[in-house]
Amino acid sequence: xxxxxxxxxxxxxxxxxxxxxxxxxxxxxxxxxxxxxxxxxxxxxxxxxxxxxxxxxxxxxxxxxxxxxxxxxxxxxxxxxxxxxxxxxxxxxxxxxxxxxxxxxxxxxxxxx
Amino acid sequence: xxxxxxxxxxxxxxxxxxxxxxxxxxxxxxxxxxxxxxxxxxxxxxxxxxxxxxxxxxxxxxxxxxxxxxxxxxxxxxxxxxxxxxxxxxxxxxxxxxxxxxxxxxxxxx
Numbered sequence: 001x002x003x004x005x006x007x008x009x010x011x012x013x014x015x016x017x018x019x020x021x022x023x024x025x026x027x028x029x030x031x032x033x034x035x036x037x038x039x040x041x042x043x044x045x046x047x048x049x050x051x052x053x054x055x056x057x058x059x060x061x062x063x064x065x066x067x068x069x070x071x072x073x074x075x076x077x078x079x080x081x082x083x084x085x086x087x088x089x090x091x092x093x094x095x096x097x098x099x100x101x102x103x104x105x106x107x108x109x110x111x112x113x
Numbered sequence: 114x115x116x117x118x119x120x121x122x123x124x125x126x127x128x129x130x131x132x133x134x135x136x137x138x139x140x141x142x143x144x145x146x147x148x149x150x151x152x153x154x155x156x157x158x159x160x161x162x163x164x165x166x167x168x169x170x171x172x173x174x175x176x177x178x179x180x181x182x183x184x185x186x187x188x189x190x191x192x193x194x195x196x197x198x199x200x201x202x203x204x205x206x207x208x209x210x211x212x213x214x215x216x217x218x219x220x221x222x223x
Contacts, residue, residue, distance in 0.1 A: 042201060043211075044213075045213070
């Protein structure tokens with residue numbers, strides 16, 4: 001079956017612009033996670049959704065970052081006024097529920113010039 | 114101090130060798146421990162999952178957790194060139210938030 005998909009696969013933007021990253025989880029998965037992976041760094045947890053709700057937003061690096069999930073399915077991570085330090089691979093994962101294996105998408109590689 | 118520390122490597126071994134990958138963690142409340150494998154330009158995939166202390170074996174892979182020393186290990190027996198990847202450890206105390214190591218890059222030479 002289809003796995004987690006993310007779009008775009010690559011995004012190059014100029015400093016100060018806003019970007020939207022999309023995640024389509026596996027159908028029926030209620031839990032959805034966003035991570036950031038910078039060069040040479042591990043995965044940095046950003047936010048977790050159970051259904052459409054995000055119980056803990058403390059992982060978001062700044063108030064320029066926001067995320068939403070609608071219909072218990074697609075999620076969008078928005079970065080406003082991008083900075084060069086936002087350059088990273090943004091990974092999305094979904095799981096059947098919060099106590100099951102996470103399946104990762106291929107990621108969106110964001111480059112801020 | 115980071116919640117999870119992992120030697121970045123790279124680690125280079127000959128085919129057939131036993132590989133030992135390790136992480137340390139800081140929070141004694143962590144009770145879920147995972148190992149992921151990540152190939153270049155791909156998302157991580159779950160290899161092993163352990164709850165609390167002890168060993169877990171799956172084929173050529175063994176995961177070990179020592180909560181007294183806050184140390185987690187992954188052993189790969191009879192390593193193969195196809196095992197060449199980055200291996201990430203991860204911990205959590207609930208499933209709302211996960212903490213990952215920085216990953217160890219492994220190269221298995223034919």
